[in-house]
Amino acid sequence: MSFHYGVTQERDWNALSDTEFRQILRAEFEAHYPAELRYAPRRLRWHENKDWYLRMAEKGWIAPNWPVEYGGMGLSAAKLLIFQEEVERWGIGRYQDHGTLMLGPVLLRWGTEEQRRQYLPDVLACKAIWCQGYSEPGSGSDLASLKTKAVREGDEFVITGQKIWTTLAQDATHMFVLVRTDFEAKKQEGISFLLVDLAQKGVTVRPIRDMAGHEEFCEVFLDEVRTPVSNLVGELNKGWTVAKSLLGFERIHVGSPKMPEYGLTVLEKLARARGLWADPVFREKYGALKLDVAHLSDAYNHFTGIVVRGEALGQDISWLKVWATETFQRIADLVVDTAGPFAAINGELEIAGTRIDVLASFYKARPPTIYGGSNEIQRNILAQQVLGLPRK
Amino acid sequence: MTEQNETIDLLRNSAAGFAKFDGKRIRGWRANAPGFDRAHWRQMAEQGWLSILVPEAEGGLGLGVEAASAVAGELGRACAPEPFVMAGILAPALLAQATNTALKAELLPAVLAGETVVSLAWQPATGGLSPDATEITAKRQAGQIILSGEARFVSPAQADGYMVLAREQGGLLLAWVPADSLGDSLVEEAGPDGIPSGRLRLSDLRLPETAVLMSGNRVAEAVQTALDQALIVQSAELCGLMQRSLDMTLDYLKTRQQFGVAIGSFQALQHRSVDLFIQQELARHATAAAIQKAEAGASGAALSQAASSAKARAAEAGMLIGTQAIQLHGAIGFTDEYDLGLYVNRTMRLAASLGNAAEHRRRFDDLSEGA
Numbered sequence: 009m010s011f012h013y014g015v016t017q018e019r020d021w022n023a024l025s026d027t028e029f030r031q032i033l034r035a036e037f038e039a040h041y042p043a044e045l046r047y048a049p050r051r052l053r054w055h056e057n058k059d060w061y062l063r064m065a066e067k068g069w070i071a072p073n074w075p076v077e078y079g080g081m082g083l084s085a086a087k088l089l090i091f092q093e094e095v096e097r098w099g100i101g102r103y104q105d106h107g108t109l110m111l112g113p114v115l116l117r118w119g120t121e122e123q124r125r126q127y128l129p130d131v132l133a134c135k136a137i138w139c140q141g142y143s144e145p146g147s148g149s150d151l152a153s154l155k156t157k158a159v160r161e162g163d164e165f166v167i168t169g170q171k172i173w174t175t176l177a178q179d180a181t182h183m184f185v186l187v188r189t190d191f192e193a194k195k196q197e198g199i200s201f202l203l204v205d206l207a208q209k210g211v212t213v214r215p216i217r218d219m220a221g222h223e224e225f226c227e228v229f230l231d232e233v234r235t236p237v238s239n240l241v242g243e244l245n246k247g248w249t250v251a252k253s254l255l256g257f258e259r260i261h262v263g264s265p266k267m268p269e270y271g272l273t274v275l276e277k278l279a280r281a282r283g284l285w286a287d288p289v290f291r292e293k294y295g296a297l298k299l300d301v302a303h304l305s306d307a308y309n310h311f312t313g314i315v316v317r318g319e320a321l322g323q324d325i326s327w328l329k330v331w332a333t334e335t336f337q338r339i340a341d342l343v344v345d346t347a348g349p350f351a352a353i354n355g356e357l358e359i360a361g362t363r364i365d366v367l368a369s370f371y372k373a374r375p376p377t378i379y380g381g382s383n384e385i386q387r388n389i390l391a392q393q394v395l396g397l398p399r400k
Numbered sequence: 401m402t403e404q405n406e407t408i409d410l411l412r413n414s415a416a417g418f419a420k421f422d423g424k425r426i427r428g429w430r431a432n433a434p435g436f437d438r439a440h441w442r443q444m445a446e447q448g449w450l451s452i453l454v455p456e457a458e459g460g461l462g463l464g465v466e467a468a469s470a471v472a473g474e475l476g477r478a479c480a481p482e483p484f485v486m487a488g489i490l491a492p493a494l495l496a497q498a499t500n501t502a503l504k505a506e507l508l509p510a511v512l513a514g515e516t517v518v519s520l521a522w523q524p525a526t527g528g529l530s531p532d533a534t535e536i537t538a539k540r541q542a543g544q545i546i547l548s549g550e551a552r553f554v555s556p557a558q559a560d561g562y563m564v565l566a567r568e569q570g571g572l573l574l575a576w577v578p579a580d581s582l583g584d585s586l587v588e589e590a591g592p593d594g595i596p597s598g599r600l601r602l603s604d605l606r607l608p609e610t611a612v613l614m615s616g617n618r619v620a621e622a623v624q625t626a627l628d629q630a631l632i633v634q635s636a637e638l639c640g641l642m643q644r645s646l647d648m649t650l651d652y653l654k655t656r657q658q659f660g661v662a663i664g665s666f667q668a669l670q671h672r673s674v675d676l677f678i679q680q681e682l683a684r685h686a687t688a689a690a691i692q693k694a695e696a697g698a699s700g701a702a703l704s705q706a707a708s709s710a711k712a713r714a715a716e717a718g719m720l721i722g723t724q725a726i727q728l729h730g731a732i733g734f735t736d737e738y739d740l741g742l743y744v745n746r747t748m749r750l751a752a753s754l755g756n757a758a759e760h761r762r763r764f765d766d767l768s769e770g771a
Contacts, residue, residue: 292758295765299712302764303682306689327678384671391670395650395677398665 011121013079014129015068022084029087033094036067047099047270049356049368050222054103054137054179061103065134071108078116078124079132080108086316096266104176107131107138110254111184114201118242118250127182127203141171141185141204141228142251149385151186152195152248156230158187158202160237165189165202167233173379177213177226181206185230190245201247203239210234220371221354260315262380263328265305271339271369272301278346281362293342300335307331323393326386333376333383340373408467414447415474421644422478423739429481430594434558436481438517444482445514453493453629458504459512460496465629465694469636469687476640479742481595483517483556485637485750490630491518494563494574497622498613503576507561517558521551521577521600522565522623529755529763531565531572531623536602538566538573545575545612547605555753557588557598563613564600565623573615574623575607592745624704631707631754632694635687635714638750642680642714642721645743649673649725669728676724679717686713705767712760715751722747 021029041060045052064070072091074080083091108131115124130136147154156169167187177183183204190198206213210231215223242250275294279285307328314321344351347366356365377383391397429436444450452468454460461467468489475484482488492511495518498504510516524535536549547566554562561578579586585605588596614622650673653664663669690710698706722744726733733740751757 291765292761295761298768299686299709299761299764302709303686303689303713307682307685310685310688324681327674327681330674331678331682387671387674388667390674390677395670395673397650397653397670397673398662400661400665400667 015079037098052101139180171228199247201250281359340369412470415471419478435595442514472637473640476637494626519559536566538568554598557596572619628707635710638714638718683717708760708764716757
């Protein structure tokens, strides 16, 4: 392969011991990640964390999950887990990272060499920011019912429809999108996966203000938006298979105990400030949650062990997402209870000399049980595919 | 390591082969003293299961809680009534640490052979979990020890002898009290699984001083370690019980027809089943993590914390799965004829014995506060 993706790794990360690798990451994160951005109470916008991610791009650390020959760090499963653990440990906020997290793996698996050469270098340089156009107003849990259509006209697809809940689309330059290309076929079989440049006529991005007052997701209107047929990823009408193949490593990521562990530290800080730390009623609830997190962590270690050994994760990984996200919610709910009247104050506040954002965890804990396949959908999958209960 | 894994697999397989669910046998022993089968107990001893935690130098297998838990999981799946954790793990592990070598030499081989069944008597009516909680007192006088006070929850009640943990001037002692020296001071209390617990009320019971198995500052630590090991193994037995209970329930949901369909096709029941499955998995992983810590040499407070972590989850999950299994079966699940009740009754005993979920959550929290 003669094409160069513009990134060279300074060393073979996998040759390092886990401890050495961890130390290198910690040294970098602790020295250079802006302190005021640690554990941000909301998703940061590109203008807020751009400097950090351009630095990561410069270092060649922007795509830890991609192979070295494509400009990634080429990390093994074990090293990749360490990378994610350290990012979470230091409370480093994500940018709109669907380019590295999702588009890269999709193009490596299904894309053509031309598509990789055209798009991956800009992802690595953070010149292109990608968002994911899946959900539609009428297609949430029943994603395959999506109606946004793409009609071929000469060498182009003409796309019309509406996407919604598109994370940070206002920061994005491009979107990978699921569209209907066959209206006669069974719903999963008429869907294609297209790459779209958002800087064109017919694209309207409207941020949606969420109940926390933040603008983290958007509506994206597509009115006769055009993309060359060379931007079809995988075969025509096989987009569902392409999209489904993205499930894998990220399913374990959403089951990480880091968020609930962080929630427990907020809860402790708050209970101490409110003089409830020794209160037996509080301690009964806190003790139960502490074990909920400890056992999440025990299970997480079991599943990461499977990944590290290079074995395939089974469908049962879905329960980890359910437990992790609902445990975080129970913690956030106890934060609100423990705050008493302070739960009527939004933003960072001061209680007995302690600075704390009571409602941040409450708001942060809501979306994870909905996105990535709602917990109700996860329970359907577990019941039918793991427990073998009959379909209706 | 690999050799040890092979030994553990061997033990698990032999336990799975030996411990088959036998409802007739279980129901039969409920009404018959001592509530379990002594012949069966000797067979378990022959397989080496009572010797697992006993060091090789003491005639045991010198294995750890991982091996003991592998056996206990299979016994749980089979709902075996034999008191494996209390008389097969806790008692031998503690007896092996006795410093009275003459008495140990007399007792331990018979215990490991399954000929002598021994129970530990120490818990007060408050149900305290620490060795210090004992309310039995000991006085030494003219070559004798005199024991007084009450111990509850002695399990199994019908044993050949009891290790009684007592407080004397300046510390704890562990005394060997043969069953035939007790007269009427042991009263039986029925257990939900058919195996009685004992209530021991001693009033100036006199024994020769040679009945002291150990005394001094090592006693508390020895008892605590044996209790924590037993708690981890007990959690594994609970995991076996809950796995079988959930499997029975899922089978029922797949076959029971109402309104013309299998009731397991209803989403409300599917989602509830998943929540039970999650609890089962948490219990399994919490127990596995405790086993791993124990095998890696955790001792003292770290071992206690690992044991409480496992028991808190196993007891909570076991009771939740048991009670929901009854609900999901409907009325048939509440009958004595249907096997599920045997599992729930057994789960109830193990969940409550040596500290229930709430007590272990508290102990876990207290121990991490100190850490």
